[in-house]
Amino acid sequence: MTETDTLPNRAGPAPDAPPRDVADFIETAHHADLARWLKDLPRTQVWRHLAGLGPERRVRVFTNMDLDSQAELARDMAPADLAALVSGMGGDDRVDLYNRLTPEEQAQLLRDLPAEDRADISRLAAHAEGTAGAIMTSGYATLGAEMTVREAIAALRVAAPASETIYRSYILDDAARLIGSIRLHELILADEATPVAAIMDRHPVSVSVDTDQEETARMIAHYDLLALPVVDAGGRLVGIVTHDDAADAMDAETTEDFQRISTVLPFKHNMREAGIGVLYSRRIVWLALLVFGNLFSGAGIAYFEETILAYVSLVFFLPLLIDSSGNAGSQSATLMVRALATGDVVLKDWGALIGRELLVAALLGATMAIVVLPVGIARGGADVAWVVGLTMFLVVIVGSLVGMSLPFLLSRLRLDPATASGPLVTTISDAVGVIVYFSIATLVLSL
């Protein structure tokens, strides 16, 4: 089968059925497609297929499988096979796998690996999750400032197999400090006798190992880089973060944000494979917590039981009012959560934005009030209509301000702004809404 035949599958999920000619597919398919197809086979078969591949292709395909599958397969493999496979993997990929293994499995693996691989893994595995250090790889190419372009290109030919990219290489001083970088592009265009020092970028952008991975990814996007060098406290080059790994990290962060704003505790599993236990445990926590939040609304209602008994028609508008407040609130919260995540907005912008939010909220509240007035009149007459309209105006404003401010407050407290989820905002503005509603009612209907 030609590659183009498989294109529809490749962009989408794994093919429904194995390709017409399996042997041919296994041989010719893109390693990413082969990995995706193997993922859905029984594990014994997967290893049989992998074993049949050439060592290089085997590494490629294995690396392209998700970490859950990789870890499972690793457990079935003979230690020697696993070690061989892991030696061939990219620095960052094998650390991700390594971190998925049990301490015993990790020890066993390290024993079977050549010394340098062992050192590389221990070094990379040392960095905290979510930092540049944790997603960097050691597969970068370095050049000497004194080399000529001809020598540099010759050096890259040698370095290429072990490098994730040779499109940008890094120039270090004798202390391994990063002093420059150069693109293959520039080496190709330059005269062969030119010294690298004469054409290299002497101010390469870099991050430190403990830079947040979101910030690292944003820098790669901001500067349109293929790879961003990572330096230690002493300015020594210790790794690079490639654009694709940064993008994967960013994707994971975004998925986490989606989970948080819907009060689901973050989990890494693919939604198709996530187990019942995982989903239950990640969802129940906030659902249960919010119950107590809702008791405040209940308490408010209990407090105003007299008013309710006297004007039971007020209950008709209760869901409408508290939902509208909650909806306006989740609008503001979600917009801010995303803006903070993309860096469009930063902590200090709150002051500048709260005024605009108030204006927008007032317009929204006024419109909503006008929308409900006729309903109020129809259901409970002019008095009730005024109560409902005024309440609507106020609760939409309160909801919006709470929703807009909570993400800032949370990131101020060094918590994830995405925790300012719609449901949390809804619960808060519900409690406020109930009290505002029945207080106004009690006053206006002069009970």
Added chain:
Amino acid sequence: MTETDTLPNRAGPAPDAPPRDVADFIETAHHADLARWLKDLPRTQVWRHLAGLGPERRVRVFTNMDLDSQAELARDMAPADLAALVSGMGGDDRVDLYNRLTPEEQAQLLRDLPAEDRADISRLAAHAEGTAGAIMTSGYATLGAEMTVREAIAALRVAAPASETIYRSYILDDAARLIGSIRLHELILADEATPVAAIMDRHPVSVSVDTDQEETARMIAHYDLLALPVVDAGGRLVGIVTHDDAADAMDAETTEDFQRISTVLPFKHNMREAGIGVLYSRRIVWLALLVFGNLFSGAGIAYFEETILAYVSLVFFLPLLIDSSGNAGSQSATLMVRALATGDVVLKDWGALIGRELLVAALLGATMAIVVLPVGIARGGADVAWVVGLTMFLVVIVGSLVGMSLPFLLSRLRLDPATASGPLVTTISDAVGVIVYFSIATLVLSL
């Protein structure tokens, strides 16, 4: 100032104050940082600074500014200056700007441009927004299959200035059909006398001009490509989508999803700059629509007024029950919206997932019921407690199933699944919740 001095700024937003030495900064800063800094200056100053730069750097900096600023500046420039600037811009960047101009401005610009640029813009501008054609660029390098590696590298030296990337070049047949691609990496490693045909990839992955941009971006990520070739119906190469443009497109789509799930109609403006009119108009539509949804809940309540008057303590639990149902629903909805967006889950998976959802929802509902039972006993005695517990169990299940299924239903209807927002799900499950609640109450409390 050295680059490293400005690093903190670069990753974050625009510097608060102009750098200590403006002239120095303008000369040495990375073009992306200079663009970000200019963005916040009065427009007249911006153009003065731009005019002071060398033509190449001017184009780089201008291209790095957001489209709103670009369009504004374009209006202030002398037509000749604008034309010169636009001629220097990348194919995709100048089309984005072109699309922001008024028809008059577009016509004027085309008149001032050299014939080939005019043709290129008209060709690229023809593609529908959201397709590969709309984000592709014409700045790709092509090689002949018959060339030797030496000839190919020589050809790339010539093509480099006009190419977005020379790290992958494309091999076309006489009819301009894409027959292969090769990485600069491979050219560097190969023997200089080898013919390109012998080492090129004969099955390059490609997309058609009308492929959805989300799918295009997913393919670039799936195959870890720097650029993905775009072909027309005849298989002729018409452009490439570079990884960074694909990432930008994906980012925009994600931001749109965040907006939709919070019932905000999509808008492209940066949250810091978005005007009151924009925010109001994008937010009011669903807020107002959901009012009518909430009237169903109200109607339900009206229908059960007798029950409420008899057991006013039932109202205490109303916000709690309808919120819990809505919260469980937005959890399921948001998880599915994201899974559908990343491709983790596809339309046909619904059947396979609904069973798991039902189980998880039942567990959640049971837990929530247990949580509220004591409150029910405390507030209204055993009978009320049973009513509340049973209702909680049922509404959490209903909410989850609605929330989980709605995104699938919507994408089945070729609508954006993200329209299955938390608030929409909440409103639906509220109406159901009210009816379930008071029906059970009426039965159990045998009114």
